[in-house]
Amino acid sequence: MSKHWYHYLWIWSVIYFALGFFNILFAWLGMISFCLPLVIAIFGGSKAFCNRYCDRGQLLRALGSQAGLSRRRDIPVWMRSKFFRYGFLIFFLAMFAQMLYATYLVYAGVTTLGEFVTLFWSVRVPWEWAYPVKVAPWAAQFAFGLYSLMLTSAILGIITMLFFKPRSWCVYCPMGTMTQLICRAKSPDTYPEQKI
């Protein structure tokens, strides 16, 4: 396995979660992880982000393949089915929309800022120390929401990395599914199928 500079991009994951631990406003940087793969897929028609430059993918590779923490079992068939992958994408987008709605409610003054991180869309974890510099409440609410989403998906990815193949999260990762859908839509299936 030859070594490339992008194999070190997992460091970005560590920096991201560490920054958000001390100041939640850094969670906004997570928008890079949402926008960059979409931009590359929409304008470049490729999954170069997944294939090389995704910090999450590299983190799971480093922990699972390099550090050998993965048990490398086959992922259950249902987890790689289109039904589950698209279903998880829809669920994830719905949760993202709910996060935006929560941000709007704070913006509109209907609710007040909740200074906590929500894991698995249900478990509230106190996080108030990470809000030392006050900004507009809605901007902080968005940061808490995005960090919750990022941390939840990272934990899910690490759990499936331990049991299944290192990058098993990439099978049902909403960004991966979405960019593949965009790429497939952009390029008609003209490549000759491999027949053996």
Place this chain on the structure above:
Amino acid sequence: MKKLSPRLAFVNQSECVACGSCMDVCPRGAVSVWRGSFAVVDEGLCVGCGQCAKECPASVIEIRPRLSRTAAEEKIA
């Protein structure tokens, strides 16, 4: 003609998630992700080592004998 390996990686393209893990580990640079859609194996470069199959998170790569193909092709030719 160059002697080809007896075995070869085969990607189930309709179930491939295009993550590129196979491309990352292939020692021969024989596999690539085609237009972000699915992985494609260069049959001339692949030596059937199975690294890609071991890494594929979706478990959609199989290492199969190359022979069946050449035999089938010879029949057509």
